[in-house]
Every structure is written in C-alpha cells, then in structure tokens.
Amino acid sequence: MLEWFLDLLLVTALLTTAIATLSSRDLFRAVVVFIAFGLLMAVAWVRLQAPDIALAETAIGAGLTGVLLLDAVSHFRRGGTVAASGRSDAAGGREQ
Amino acid sequence: MITAWLMAGLLFTPLAWAVLCLLLDFSRGRLVSCLGITVQVLVSLGLWVAVAREGGFLYGLGGWEAPLGIELRVDGLAVTFILLTAIVAGACGLHASVYLAPDNAWYRYFWPLFWFLWAGLNGVWLGGDLFNLYVGLELLSLSAVGLVALGGGINALRASLRYLLAALLGSMAYLLGVALMYGQFGTLSIAGIASLLPETQALVGPGMAMALMLSGLALKTALFPLHGWLPPAHGIAKSPVSALLSALVVKASFYIAARLWLEFGHELGSTAVAQLIGGLGGAAVIWGSWLACRQSQLKQVVAYSSVAQIGYLFLLFPLTFAVSDTASLQAQQGMTLQVVSHALAKAAMFLAAGNLILATGSHQVAGLAGVSHFLPFSLFSFGLAGVSLMGMPPSGGFAAKWMLLQASLASGQWWWIVVLVAGSLLSAAYVFRIYQASFVAKTGVDDFYHPPGSLEVIPLLLALMSLGLALVAEPLLSVMALSLETGGAP
C-alpha cells in the first residue's frame, strides 16, 4: 500500500515538473526544473528495477544535458556577440 | 561464403571510411573517398548479382537469430535500393569532390558525414528490426542535418534546425509506436510480428502503434501537409547534398512506412486510412507541383518538385489495400520504379541545378537568361531529368506512372488517374518554365563561368540512366520481386 502511494506520488511529481518545465516563464527556471525532472526520472527507473538506466539518466539525462542547457541559457542571457545587439527580446527567452 | 564477405564489406566500408575521412582534410579525404566509392559500388553490385542469382537471405548480426538478435533482411528489393544508393551517392560524392571548394575548412567534415549518411541508408534498406530501424533513421537524420548545416550561414542554420526538429519528432513518434509493438508482441522483428498478427485478438494497441509509426515516418518523408521543413533544407544545402537528401534520404523513411504497410497493413489497415494517406499523397502531388511553378529560385523549384514526387509514392497505400493481387503487385512495382527513377532524375536535376548556379552565379530562375545559348550542356542534363519527372516515355518516370495507372484501373480507383495526369501536366509546366527562362536571349558575350567537364558529365549520366530505366525495367523488376521465400540459399 505504501509502495503504491510512493509510486503515485512520484508519477504526480513527474507530471507536475514536466508541466512546470514547459510553462515556466523564465528560461533559466525551466532548465532547473527540467534537471529536477531528470532526477525524478532516475528515481522512477529505480522503481522500475532498471538501475542501469537510473545511472545513465542521472549522469547523462540530468547531469550533462543540464549542464549543456544551463550553459546555453547563460549564453542567451549574455546575448549573442554578433547580432543580438538591439534585440532585447531574444536574450531573456521571454517571448512566447 | 561469398555473400558473407560481401555483407561484411557492405556494412564495414561506409563506417570505416567515415572514421578514416574524419582524420584527413578535404583534399586527402577526397582521394580516399573516391577509392571508398569504388569499393562500395563494387560490393553493392556483387551483392545484387548474388541475390539475383541465388535469392535473398536473412543475415543474423553477431550470429544471433531474430527475436534475440538483429536480423538483416537481404531480399531483392533491399539489394536493388542498395545498388541505387551506391550509384546515386557515388555520383553525388564524385560531384561534391569537384564542386566543393577544398580550401574551405568546413568541408573537411563533409566526407565523414557523407559516409555516415551512406551507412545509415544501407542500414535502413536492410533493417528487419523495428528498433534497429529507429537507430538507422537517427543516424541518417543527424548526418543529413549536419550536412545541411555545414554551410553555417543563418539561413542554412535555420533550415537545418527546422529539419532537425521535424526529424526528431518523427523518430520519437516512430519509437513510441515501436514501444507499443514490443509491449504487445514481445519481439521487435518485423517478420516475427507479421507472423503473429493474424492470431492477435485485440488490435487496438497494434493499430495505434501502426498509426504512430506511420505518422512519424510521414513527417520524416515530408508528406503533405507535413512538408514544411523540406524545401528550405533541400533548397539551401550545397547542391550535392541536396541531391543526396532529395534522391535518397527522404526515400528511406518512406521505405520503412511502405514495408510496414505491406507487412502489417492487411490486419491493421482500413480502407479509410489507405484512402486518407493516398489523398494526402495526391494533395502533395498537386500542391507541390503548383508551388514549384511559382518559385522564383531555381533550387526551390526542384525542392518543391520533390514534395510532389514523394506524393506519388504514397499512392501505394490505397492501391495495395483490399485490391486484387495483380493490382497490388503493379502498384508495388510502380512504387519501386518511381523511387528508382525519381532518385536518379532528382539527383541529376539538383546536380545540374548546382552547375547552372555555379555558371550563372545566380539562384534565380530569371538569372538563367542566355544559358541555352552559351551553356547548352548544363541545361541538357537538367532537361533530360525533367523529362523523367514529367513521365514521358521511355523514361523511368513514365514506366512508374504507367504501372500506377494500371493499378488504379485494375482496382477501380479511377480518381488516382486524375492525380497522375494533373501531376504530370503541372510538372511539365515547371520544367518548361525553367527552359523558357533559359531561352530568353541575352545580348552580349558569354560571361558565364564554365564548370569543368567532370561536373557536367555526372548529372548527364544520371539523367540518362533515369531516362533509359523503362528499357531495363523488366529485368530490374524481376530482381526486386525476389523475396526471401522464392530464393532458398542462405
């Protein structure tokens, strides 16, 4: 019974973070939430008795993708060096 | 024994050359690649002859058989497409080796990507395992995206990003379908699933899986109305790359869709679905041709013509569903001929268009004025390829459309004839428009750049092959029809 509760909780958390990732207005926050989503996925893989995937998801999914995405966001924030001057809307990632 | 060596060579060569070329710069890669192209063409030809003689066989990779391992399905159709790939990709490679400027540092990455693309194509033609096909498709898409992006300009990047996103979404939809199939049947082998399907009671799951896989593949094949990504990507890539993409890469995802339909369609398809897909194909023919007539840039005309020509392929779906065996066979033969002739003709057309652009220095159709007088040779290959696209006899395009026409008549689906005729007329319109522009007299002297002869010969040869295809259609079709069952030798 407790396990069912935990599973349900995890699934709810997964879906919530997924929605939060896409609906977050700030790009940086979206990426952070996405990393949290990746970590939750790793827990889900453990629950699915797939430790290999859990390891890979933590290292690759949450870790490396996260770093790459964060790096890209900070690049957008700084603005492009060539063409972004005068295009403030592009920098913060707030246009939708 | 000899087939085992040929198979190893076929799988090994493109991948090995990709790694090798990664270590070299463009000029050295060019030399090495020419050698590799020769090897690959010979191996493909050898395999084709072997299968034509002894029939197809299954090739278990790693020595493991189907449910556990991955089996390659080496049948007549697959080896024909492998040979086609060898010819077209080889021609594009040779063209690129002259066409691309060796001093541009970017192009050192052309050869590795080119070889990976080739490896992906071979993987898809042979694949008999749903998940392996997914990996093959990704290999293909990513190398194609890399090739489009190789120019590095803003427009090239935008086109390649659009292409990448479409390709990724398409593969994910396909993979989701694969997941459902595995859940239902516990195996990934296409042949295995096909043999299990008739005994399956609940078809909701496999049906949904089929729908997902087909829609993913339709997106990757740029079926109307999902074709938006194709013209920018094919239009902006370097001409040899456009030729590769239009001639071969889009065919790969279509080939998988067609294979799935022919294997699973009886159980999982319905008349409505078949007619819907055929209808989208018909709409693609009309809409693509119409837009091709209205483009102002030469390569955009050719790219939109690809959208139209891909549409013909999808007529396979209604023409093989719930019809007599003869009609179905005719439709399949028409489809394969259309793939082969379009691949040859479109590669010729893009390469010739590249030459014309090189010569005139302009991307505009209007910039062709005077070409017919000063550069008749470049224009000639373009025109010959156009003849095949229009479907005039004795071209391969004619043979293909004739087969499709007969299949429509035999199955009583007359409305596809309207599409076939309208498509041919519209394609005649856009080909003649190019001609018209090039026949506009231009005063003054010949100030065009004259491309080297090797650039001119390659599209001409491809166009001639496409034109003469109908003459050798009979023996070709007999090899294509060799399935695993008719052969025997492993």
Place this chain on the structure above:
Amino acid sequence: MKRILAVTLPLLASMALVLLLGASLWSIAGSQTPVNLPELLAGKMNESGVNHPVTAVLLNFRSYDTLLEIAVLVIAGITGISMARTASLEDPELRTSDSLLYALQRWFIPLMLLLAGYLLWAGADRPGGAFQAGAVLAGCGVLMRLGGIPLGFLRPGLLLRVGLGLGFAVFLLVAVLSAMAGEAFLAYPPGMTKPLIITIETVLTFSIAMVLLALFVSAPVNDAGAPGEDDS
C-alpha cells in the same frame, strides 16, 4: 480568435494523443505477449560472455544497435566541432573564479574519476558500463573546463578527431575481424567474447566522454566571424 485557436488545437491534439495512448496501453496490458524474450535471453546468457543481462544485450545480442548508436554520437560530435570556432580555450569568459567551484573541483574530480572507473569495471557483472562511465568522465571534464583548466586536447585538431573516432574505430575493427574469422558481422569468436567486450567498453568510455565534452566545448561562445558566409 486566431490566438485562441493556436492554443486549443494543439491542446486538443495532445489530449487526444494521451487518451488514445492510454486506451492502447490498457488494451495491450490485458494480453500476454506471445514471445517471451526475457526467458530466451536467460537461456542464452551463458553464451554471452558477461553476467549482466543489459550489458549482454547491448554489446552482444544487439551490438549492431550499439555500433550505430556510437556512430550517431560521433556524428553529433563532428557536427559540433564543425561549428566550433573556439580560438582559444583559455578564454577569460569561461574561467569561473568561484571558490565553491574550486572546492568542488578539488574534491569531486578524483571522486568522479574513481566512480567512472568503477562503473566501467562493474559493467560486466552489475549495473554500469561504458555509457554511464563515459558520462561521468565527461562530467569530470566539464567541471575542469568550468574551472578554467585548459584542456588542450579539445582544441579542434587531429588529436580531438582521433579521440572522437577511436572508440568507434576499435568497435568496428572488432566487428569486421570477427566477420572475417567467424560467420557474421559482430559475431565474436568463441572464447574471445569477454575480453573483446571489455576492450570495446573501455575504448567506448573514452570516446563517449570525448564526444560529450567536445559538444560542450564546441558551443560557439567567443567567435565573431561568420565562416564563409553562404558561398561555395
């Protein structure tokens, strides 16, 4: 009106997707799979050369998938470095003089190297293997790079390209040699299975780490000049 439509249509489409998916999942879950692959797999495990089923599937039963997958990684790496215009890796912009990062670096990098080694070693018998180890190794590199340690081998050059291709090349070589010795592509000769798998895993670990790192480094941060803008 158009705005509302632009939101509701995708919303309806994705809701339909979820419903249809859910229905088909429910339908599939109700029936038994006609092929029992886990049982087949268990029966063949002793021929696979390793004790961990996932590793056996990845590097023996479905090794062709893995080979092509590494090819995909290499393609991504190639395209990445083809975009790279990193003039110098010691760009001041990249060096973070964060004391926290510095501390992290001092303690984490040895730990992560250790972890990567363990994961690689464990792969044959327990969860772990080349991908996880490679990813951890790449994470190590990312940390080092963020800390401003110049990673000279990541400069676009021959060394980097050798690194990108090495793992794949070794894998491919094993594949074709086994085809020459035995009956099929990738069919390891009997008795050689375990050493071959271990060799492949080790070189793959380095190559995977290289590709991932190259992709991280090659992000075009500090280049102003557009190369050969739209000409051929």
Place this chain on the structure above:
Amino acid sequence: MTPSLLYAFAGAGLCGIGMFGFIQLRHLLRKLLAFNLIGSGTFLVLVGLAQHGQGPDAVPQALVLTGIVVSIAATALAIVLIRRYFHLSGHTSLEADDSDSGQGGAE
C-alpha cells in the same frame, strides 16, 4: 494494474505534455526541452509496458539506454546549432521576421 503499468501511463501523459509544448512553444530551447520530455515519456512506455507482465526485462532496458544516448546526441547537436543560430542572427525562434527572405538564397 501493476506499478510498471502506472509508469507506462505516466509516460503517455509525458508524451502528451511534451507534444503540446513542442507544437506550442516558440523558443527553440523550450522546444528542445519538450522534445526531451516526449523522449522520457516514450522510454517510460517502452519499459513500463514490457515489464508489466513479466517483471524486469533486460531488452527494453538496453533499448532505452541506446535511446538515451541517441537523444543526448541529438539534444547536444541541437544546442550547438541553436547557439550558433542565435550567435549569428540574434533570434531564438524559427519564425523570425526575416523569414520571407530566408527561403533559399544561399549556395
């Protein structure tokens, strides 16, 4: 109903959410996030559904590992392209204002 199946259903949900985001969002990086959500959902369906009946199954687990590596390759490649695109054009979405001149134009 087993826990595995629950995760498969969650995967279906993730696919839907990701799909909506992929179509709806303009920012390229957000599209990429959405794509990754679809990917995770697909992987959950693959493993969850296969393990529903018969417990742990190494084959789909291996497939998912392959899939994860392929999708990180694609993601990383996309990030490099997006960054370069932004670097040169200053845009973060494809529907930029200069799209009319963006058709072809380069050889």
